[in-house]
Amino acid sequence: xxxxxxxxxxxxxxxxxxxxxxxxxxxxxxxxxxxxxxxxxxxxxxxxxxxxxxxxxxxxxxxxxxxxxxxxxxxxxxxxxxxxxxxxxxxxxxxxxxxxxxxxxxxxxxxxxxxxxxxxxxxxxxxxxxxxxxxxxxxxxxxxxxxxxxxxxxxxxxxxxxxxxxxxxxxxxxxxxxxxxxxxxxxxxxxxxxxxxxxxxxxxxxxxxxxxxxxxxxxxxxxxxxxxxxxxxxxxxxxxxxxxxxxxxxxxxxxxxxxxxxxxxxxxxxxxxxxxxxxxxxxxxxxxxxxxxxxxxxxxxxxxxxxxxxxxxxxxxxxxxxxxxxxxxxxxxxxxxxxxx
Amino acid sequence: xxxxxxxxxxxxxxxxxxxxxxxxxxxxxxxxxxxxxxxxxxxxxxxxxxxxxxxxxxxxxxxxxxxxxxxxxxxxxxxxxxxxxxxxxxxxxxxxxxxxxxxxxxxxxxxxxxxxxxxxxxxxxxxxxxxxxxxxxxxxxxxxxxxxxxxxxxxxxxxxxxxxxxxxxxxxxxxxxxxxxxxxxxxxxxxxxxxxxxxxxxxxxxxxxxxxxxxxxxxxxxxxxxxxxxxxxxxxxxxxxxxxxxxxxxxxxxxxxxxxxxxxxxxxxxxxxxxxxxxxxxxxxxxxxxxxxxxxxxxxxxxxxxxxxxxxxxxxxxxxxxxxx
Ligand SMILES: Cc1ncc(C[n+]2csc(CCOP(=O)(O)OP(=O)(O)O)c2C)c(N)n1
Ligand SMILES: [Mg+2]
Numbered sequence: 001x002x003x004x005x006x007x008x009x010x011x012x013x014x015x016x017x018x019x020x021x022x023x024x025x026x027x028x029x030x031x032x033x034x035x036x037x038x039x040x041x042x043x044x045x046x047x048x049x050x051x052x053x054x055x056x057x058x059x060x061x062x063x064x065x066x067x068x069x070x071x072x073x074x075x076x077x078x079x080x081x082x083x084x085x086x087x088x089x090x091x092x093x094x095x096x097x098x099x100x101x102x103x104x105x106x107x108x109x110x111x112x113x114x115x116x117x118x119x120x121x122x123x124x125x126x127x128x129x130x131x132x133x134x135x136x137x138x139x140x141x142x143x144x145x146x147x148x149x150x151x152x153x154x155x156x157x158x159x160x161x162x163x164x165x166x167x168x169x170x171x172x173x174x175x176x177x178x179x180x181x182x183x184x185x186x187x188x189x190x191x192x193x194x195x196x197x198x199x200x201x202x203x204x205x206x207x208x209x210x211x212x213x214x215x216x217x218x219x220x221x222x223x224x225x226x227x228x229x230x231x232x233x234x235x236x237x238x239x240x241x242x243x244x245x246x247x248x249x250x251x252x253x254x255x256x257x258x259x260x261x262x263x264x265x266x267x268x269x270x271x272x273x274x275x276x277x278x279x280x281x282x283x284x285x286x287x288x289x290x291x292x293x294x295x296x297x298x299x300x301x302x303x304x305x306x307x308x309x310x311x312x313x314x315x316x317x318x319x320x321x322x323x324x325x326x327x328x329x330x331x332x333x334x335x336x337x338x339x340x341x
Numbered sequence: 342x343x344x345x346x347x348x349x350x351x352x353x354x355x356x357x358x359x360x361x362x363x364x365x366x367x368x369x370x371x372x373x374x375x376x377x378x379x380x381x382x383x384x385x386x387x388x389x390x391x392x393x394x395x396x397x398x399x400x401x402x403x404x405x406x407x408x409x410x411x412x413x414x415x416x417x418x419x420x421x422x423x424x425x426x427x428x429x430x431x432x433x434x435x436x437x438x439x440x441x442x443x444x445x446x447x448x449x450x451x452x453x454x455x456x457x458x459x460x461x462x463x464x465x466x467x468x469x470x471x472x473x474x475x476x477x478x479x480x481x482x483x484x485x486x487x488x489x490x491x492x493x494x495x496x497x498x499x500x501x502x503x504x505x506x507x508x509x510x511x512x513x514x515x516x517x518x519x520x521x522x523x524x525x526x527x528x529x530x531x532x533x534x535x536x537x538x539x540x541x542x543x544x545x546x547x548x549x550x551x552x553x554x555x556x557x558x559x560x561x562x563x564x565x566x567x568x569x570x571x572x573x574x575x576x577x578x579x580x581x582x583x584x585x586x587x588x589x590x591x592x593x594x595x596x597x598x599x600x601x602x603x604x605x606x607x608x609x610x611x612x613x614x615x616x617x618x619x620x621x622x623x624x625x626x627x628x629x630x631x632x633x634x635x636x637x638x639x640x641x642x643x644x645x646x647x648x649x650x651x652x653x654x655x656x657x658x659x660x661x662x663x664x665x666x
Contacts, residue, residue, distance in 0.1 A: 043464040043643030095644040157397035187374035193397040
């Protein structure tokens, strides 16, 4: 029997159940995306967030509508969590005109000005210096926004990571750096890529606080992100969080995954599923019941289905859409087309 | 042996590693995983981690260190996973690799090969489909090679490795596995800077490279059948330095020229070839030069790429126009 006034980490039962729902939604949404990709409805590359749901949910729960979020190509979940309609995300995956970028961005490019979502980016680590710039602009304009930047363990190896952290620390910018260390960058194990065994020396090198967090525990992520967001909002500068997680699927939809064993994958999926861990905790503490989880899951499944239906029934962008948005008046892109047609 | 372009490139790399101890091969995921497209498959097994190795995700670091290696006696062959990621290491490529020889008055050279998959047609998104060759035309010091078939790929890669200067070796993604061609298993080389007349003709010359060679050939066949037009198809093989003699000789013969490339039109290889024709054989021209290219937009998403890319039909339109048919 659930206790209606139970709390965990200062979160109400309603909030906790909402977090559970969001985790379920991201899971079901990605499963649906995978299905549609296999059906040939989605083209290009697609990178699923399955296994990492606790990271996005635990952290973005702390953000306000005016806060900013940047991510990598593994960003469908971040966009949904920042308020993007699953329908709109799915339509973008399908390349339909009802997508957030009118179908012109595709899987790696979820952008929304109103929601403060700045991608999705096809270039690893490109979002890192941009995050410092957004935070600078917020500060300069007297806005109290926090910029939250998600990236992988591989992105840490790019120069852009180091440049961004140094600048953000030097200028005391309101950035929360969220490294989702899922232990592989494509086929490269983090142990083979990093000269250090954690990000903590990197945080120290740029004179900012750092924390290592269990990314399969949504509450741990929530608490660490809360501290970092508060520091940023209070003008105390950036924080680097290293969130340890695992992607349950391949790097993208075509990944034979030679670089890790099936046993390792099973071990994570069976014993460290972030949704399962959260459910167990909520149940053990008498906060929620299996029936409520099932309800959430059924709703999530339905929303994912609906998103796919919406995407499927949306129109393709007109070919002429290709020539818009290159520059303000589209003149450079258009001149040639006229000539050719 | 019948090989795909992947197999031909793999064979070339294996032979270079075998022939020359100075050769090292590295990049992201190229070791045990054999690279995104499996071009380097099994090489680490055969030649060891000392000579075929993975790097962390750091394109600028990959190119920068390979320059150091090349200057100091090695022959690095590095892979950048997609040509679009070359932008991440532009400083090392353009400001450094290309200028080492000039800057040191020849005291140092930079015999480096940068391999990168490029081009569209397999539903990959922007920066994973872009054709960047023209960006490097404004980078004196680099050679730019773009093979159109397995046989050429292998022979040209051998020459690229032997070349004393940095070579950007662009491999068309669509061509990787789309067909096989007879390719010797042993070592051979095809000279850089020399175009190949793939099909002789008398009415009009089409200049192409990479995946566009087959597009041109298809259009040429159709033009012959439907209109009796005799099309000469020239595969540039190397887009820098351009084989100006081959271009001029062909246009002097046919009097008409069409250039086909998937990169955007403005400032592209087509523009450079047009200028070469103007300088070398303007008075041989019977008609204005035609260009069939990608549009001047970023590379589109999968759903629009068929519309974006040059096709045999688009080349046919250009052929009809230039032949006044
Ligand atoms: C500059 C650049 N280099 C290489 C790639 C190809 N690539 C895409 S994702 C990826 C691995 C990134 O790993 P990580 O940062 O750990 O993120 P994850 O995929 O694990 O979420 C690579 C090498 C790219 N997109 N951009
Ligand atoms: Mg990773």
